[in-house]
Structures are given as C-alpha cells and as structure tokens.
Amino acid sequence: MAHVDVLLPTCDRPYALTLTLAGLALQSYTDVRLVVADQNPQPLVHLPSLAALARIVEARTGNAVEWHHRPTRLGIAEQRDFLLARATAPLVLYLDDDVLMEPWVLEALVAAHAHERCGFIGAFPAGLSFRHDVRPEQQHVEFWNGPVRPEALEPASAEWERRRHLHRAANLWHATARHASRTPRLYKVAWVASCVLYDRARLLEIGGFSFWPRLPRYHSGEEVLVQNLLMRRAGGCAMMPSGTYHAEEPSTVLNAEGRVDGHALALLPELAAALGSESPAC
C-alpha cells in the first residue's frame, strides 16, 4: 500500500491535465498511487502524452495507475466522494487537473503532515499571469508559529476575508518573495484549493464528501466545507512556498450561465452541529 493516494478528478481539460500529470510524474516523493476520475466523453488515458505520463508514474512509483472513466457528470463533490471511496492510503492528495507542481511539493507536504498531524495541508497555486499585478493590501499572512491547532472559523468574518484574499491572483507568490525561507512555513487559511493533502482517517471522520446528494448539480465550496469542519477538530493550514502554479484555464464546475446553483457552505451549520462542535453564526 502506498503512503499517499493522489486523487485526481478531471473534466474537459486534457492539456492542463497533461501538465498536472507531468508535474506529478517528476515528484521526488514516490510512495504514491495515482487514482484518476475521468469525466471526459472519451477516456483520456489513450491520448499519447497522457498514456506515456501514466507509464512514467507507474515506473517511478511502482504502483499501477487506476484510471476510472465515468462520463456521467453528477458534480465535483460526487467526483471527490467517488475518489475517496477508492483510497486506501493513510494520506490522500486531492489534486486538481490544472496545477503545475515543483518536484519537491509532495515531499514537503508529507513531511509537514508527519510533523503536524493536522487535518489537511494545502499548496495553493499562484496565478503567474498576475506576476506583475502586485497587491500589497492582499498579502497579509498569519503564520502558525508553533503547532497547527484546531480553530473554528466563521465564514464571512473579518478574519475569513483577510485570509482568503491571499489566495487570489499572484498574491501568494508576492507574499512568498517577502517572507522567503528555505524551509516551507505553514500559514493560517480560510480554506485552500487545488492541491491539498488530507489525513484520510480524519477526513472520513467528518464524513468526507458524502453530503454531495444534497447539493445541486452545479455547485462549489465542497472543499471549503470539509476543510472548515476539519479545522474545528484537527486544524488545517497551507504551505509557503507552495511550489504550485495554476494552468489558468476556465473553471469546469459552472452551469451553462457560467455560475453555480449552490454553495456547499450552506450545509455548514447543520454538519458542524451534528459533529458536536460549535456551530458558526452565519
């Protein structure tokens, strides 16, 4: 059994996925098994570059790649739920299909988890097309000085807003340049998307993504919800430098009008109460 199962949902982004798999194939940390949930009409694994990358992942990790072709689209939370049900490793990395990774990212995330034992650690991708768009007012960082602790964070609170601004444009990239350090530092988040290492047992404790049938087909915020729940029990954070970059392709979770019909955070008061932690007043 691998120590990390990489769970990769993909839909309508064959070329960004190619970059993501290339970054994954070159990770220095190789105790990994890759599980892909492919929602393209035709399975992408037969595209030449993708097939070759899957073989490289297999050669370097020694584990067979699981490639599930499931064209019926029920939404991203259902995809994540499906992937989690296939995982067997102590740690799972949810990796979006539009993320470029430096080769040290997974090793650093696993090392940070071994030290902190918290619910999740993210590596948020910078949008490098904003490299020259410097926004000092959005670069506020709160580091964890000492162990990552549980925290109950209220959506839309001042703290929530401040934290989420860091994950826009290239703000994290610019903040990293200011707080540069050779070893990654952990900072406080409202949530973190795109490349997140979870403690699988902790994620299952709070129910994972099993709430998906209660969301409309087009939704967002499913990771925001599980991370908020996890933070209350086990704490969560993100890593700086993140070593990840966005491919900067359009979102694939939107409806025909370019919107979502619901946000998973609507379920937070109820789920938080059911888990026995303090319900946020939102």
Add this chain to the structure above:
Amino acid sequence: MTNRVDVLVATYRRPAALAVLLTSLCAQTFRDFRLIVSDQSDESTLDADEVRAALRVLRAHGHPLETHRHLPRQGLAEHRQFLLDRAEAPYALFLDDDLILEPDVLARLVHAMERERCGFLGQAVIGLSYVDDVRPHEQAIELWGGPIAPEAVAPDTRAWERHRLHNAANVYHVQRRLAIPPGRYLAYRIAWIGGCVMYDTAKLRAVGGFGFWRELPPAHCGEEALAQLRVMACYGGAGILPSGVYHQELPTTVADRRIDAPHVLGLDRGTLHGSC
C-alpha cells in the same frame, strides 16, 4: 552574461507534448540554462494555453527565454542549424519536443561534460510502453573504461549496430541491471544517440554543425546522427547512463525517411571540413 547551457528545442505541431517537455525543464535541479524554442507549425504552438502556462513558470524561475517562428520549413537539419546559430553558451542541449526529462538530467549531463571534455554526450530516450518487452539480444553495451576518445563510425559497420541498444526500453532494462550508484554515471560507446544530446557548442561548430543541410533535400532524416558522427570522429562522443529521459511516444513528424543523412553524405567530408 551567458548561461552555462542553451537548451534548443525545434517544434512542429505538438503543443501538448512541448508543454510536457517544458514542465520537465521547470523541474530541473540544474538551473543555469537559457531556453530557445523554434516553432515551425502553421498555427503557433507557442500560443497554446498549456505551452504558455509552462513558459510562465520558466520565466518565474528566471530563465532567459527566446521563442521564434521559423518558416518556411526547409527540413530538420536547417531548423537545427537555425537554433545552433542562436546558441551562445558553452554547451548546447538539443531536445526533441516529445520527451520528458527527470529532474537530474541536465545536472548529470553538465557534470559529465565538464569531466569528459568530449564533443557531445547524450541520454538515450526510453519508450516505457516496451517495459515488458525485454530484449537480451539488443542489450550489448560497450562501456568507455577510460577517457572518451575520437572514434570514426561509418554506416552499416559492426559499430553501427550499437544503435540497437537505444531501441524500445532496452536502456531502461540495462541500467536497472547495472544499478549505478546515485551521483555516478557510466559512459558507453555509441553509433549515434537521438533526442537529448548536449554538445560542446564550439566543437559542434568546428565540424560545421548542421550546415550540411544545403546538401540535402528538405525531406530527410538522420541529420542528428550525421552531425554526431562528424563530432565523434574529431572529439569523441558517448551515451551516459542512467538515462532519465522518456519518450512521450507520439507518432513521428518526419514521415518521409527515404533520405537518411549519414548514408547520403557520410562522415568523410565532415572530418575533412573539421579542424581535427
């Protein structure tokens, strides 16, 4: 100020494959390189989203980048000469646009070039779809026990047969068996080596580079082999193990392979042309 290495990539109609190659350049532990990409596609490969995404990361790493649209197409030898004309670094690494490199490939090539001081060194390209196709009859390998010396290899001689080691996944099987310790490399004798080759820029120029393109019709193959035969005859060249270079296994873009440069032009004129 020039970089230690100029990475030279000729590309044609393979944006996704090129983007993968560029991603693997982002991951290199050796960072002192400039990248020059020359595109001969009808619609610019360099504007594809995935290529732009990878180029943004290379820029963020601080690598100087040069991109060119080089048309009309006059064959691969001419395209390589165009790239060589732009090189300023002591080492010129020619990469095919459909490879993926492990993060230590450039570091190992530069380290070996500095030690060996020969004309060129390459890492053979592994086709992992052949990982279960073990071919003991193609695994013969002649290691360079000492310094790499000039060597004249002519087409269709016994030494020419060395090229079979580079078929399929033979190199992968051989290097697993040899279990080379981390940080070490082994140099071996070759006929030629395709796809990922680092030249001593001055030595490649001294034998005329790819200037022989004027003597070939645009539809040709084997131009890399011919340049290497000429460099090897003057300065020596070798393959090194382990190879960390994989093929993305796309169909070739050189459809017409009837004109094979070494068979048409041979190496004699090259050695005469050279300074050795």
